[in-house]
Amino acid sequence: MLKLFPQKVSNCETGSRRQFLLEVGALSAFGITLDSLLRGQAHASESESAALKDPSNDTNCILIWTRGGTSHHDTFDPKPNASADVRGDFSAISTALPGYQFTDQLPLFAKHANEFSIMRNLNPQNGSHSTADAFMLSGHKFNPSVTYPCYGAVVAKTKGFKTNIPPHIQIGNHVDRRFNGGLGGYLGLQYNPFEIPGDPNAKNFTVRDISPPSGITIDRMKRRQQALQAIDTLQRQAEHNQNSFEASDAHYKNAFSMITSADTQKAFDLSQESDKTRDDYGRHYLGQSCLLARRLIESGSRFVTVSSGGWDTHTNNFKSLRGSLPPFDRALTSLVLDLKQRGMLNNTLVVWLTDFGRTPVINSAAGRDHWSTASTMMMIGAGTPAGQIIGATDETGSRPVGKEYYPADVAASIYTKLGVNLDHYFVSPEDGRPLIVCDGQPIPELMG
Structure with a gap:
């Protein structure tokens, strides 16, 4: 308030x-106030910012985070030839990319598969909530002695404000904070996201601290x-x-x-959009959150995280996903197609990440449990080659076959596209030791 x-x-x-x-x-x-956020972010030194960023790169990012661990088997890496206890309840359908299939719960992704880069050989190297949010949203493994900043915090630190809109925004509160995932970490509280709770699809939706x-x-x-x-x-x-x-x-x-x-008020006002556009995204939380993210990027934010909960399917995996996958399918495909139609994909990176994969074998409660060696992700925009499926897992989806990539490599790919120098060191405010931005390597297939 x-x-x-x-x-x-x-x-x-x-x-x-x-x-x-x-x-x-x-x-x-x-406990961070709006004026504190503005004051703290203004304290980044000009020399440090210049060392970190490419001034010619004005690429922004929308990151969709599905908290809980979205099943790779039941989305982009189905195993139709596996046994029933691995294959599950969903069928596999053909996509716009010959020879590749998604599950029947993602018909729009299948239709527009030539717009996306989907990675099947991601090894998340973790299988635990909380540590996943810290790891996957920063590219650094969880360390109890230091909290690494998330992507949006590093972007806010290095690039600062472009307009009145905060550079680092999180829509929804579906990020597990128990190990400080998704926060500013050692960069300071002022680089935490400007968090927007509530449901953008609700009729009475307002933005705290703005209205x-x-x-x-x-x-x-x-x-x-x-x-x-x-x-x-x-x-x-x-x-x-x-x-x-x-x-x-x-x-x-x-x-x-x-x-x-007036520009700030307008940016958060979804009633400015036509009924058709809102319908295209879907009249649900995830759809209207993705639409709001697009509006915020248009208005000057640099990094917007759309957080979605309810993806931890230990029981009734298929019943749960029948409710959550159709909104996911519509919201993300509509976001990418809308950005493309508006000419925004050249300087807007869209990334989808989740905690980890889920077990190949369905458990006795019709669910899938945590799985730490295989997962999937999506990236498009900012020069990412479209229409490709990167890598593969074995016949049960247990682990990648051949080359595999890790969260640090995803981080390196994101930072490279956003113009952040991977080799730069921040200085820890507690003990003065150097802390590298990222120790991964950009994924060649995503670089173009």
Whole structure:
């Protein structure tokens, strides 16, 4: 919630200024305020940013994260010739790529398979929730002594703000935080994602920290800002550290500008889209989240994560997937086709990742359990060759056959496409030791 000028203001002392006069609500459960986010992200040094990024590369990213471990057997790597306890309930259907099949739950992916790069030889090297969110969203194996920053945090650190829209946004709260997955890690809280909870498909959907409080108009907020400025004038006369105060003011002004900006309000307003476009994406959480992600990238965000939950199918795997795969099929294919039609795929990377794979053999509860040696992923846009299936697994989907790739290689591919220098070292704020951005190698088939 955003609160400006609460009813009770006891004094105008320096220590209470933020509390009483311009309180911007906490972002997610981590206690970071909007002005803190703006202030912290502005502290990245120019020299460090220049060393990390290619200034000619303005590529953005939409990452779809299906939390829980989406079954590779029951999506992009079916095994129609395996025994029934491996094959499962779904049939395999032909795709636009001769000789390749997906399950019958993904007809749109099958129809438009020539638009995507699907990897079947990903070894996730993990089979545990929480560590998966930390590992797959950063490319670094979980380490209890250091929290590595996620992709969006590194992009926010190296590239900063482009417009009033935060550079690092997460739609939904379907990221497991028990081991600090999906966060800013050692880069600092200010690089945590601007998190948007709730369901964008809901009629009453609003964005916390962006929408003014109920009953408070933009004009009223601006009048309160003018009152704040008048109080500041008096306050400065009695303060010794005016330079510090003025520097702080710049970040309050940025936060206020973001909240009151018509462009910001428009970016989060899905009613700006036609009914046809909203229908194409699907009138459900995942569809409208992907549509919102596209709008946020258009408006200046650099890295948007769309998080989706409910993919941990230890029981009733097929019943559950019959509910979750059709929205996944429609939302992701519509996103890519929409980006292509708008000419945005050249500078927008789309990535789909999940925790790990699932067991080849169906368990006694009609489910599949965690599987740590085989999984699948998708990438398209930003020069990624389209219409290819990379690698393969064995006859039961237990592990890759021949060449296999790892989360660190996925990270290297993402960073390379986004123009982030893989060899750069950040410096740990705790002990000053160097921490490399990424120790993987870009995947040749994804590079083009």
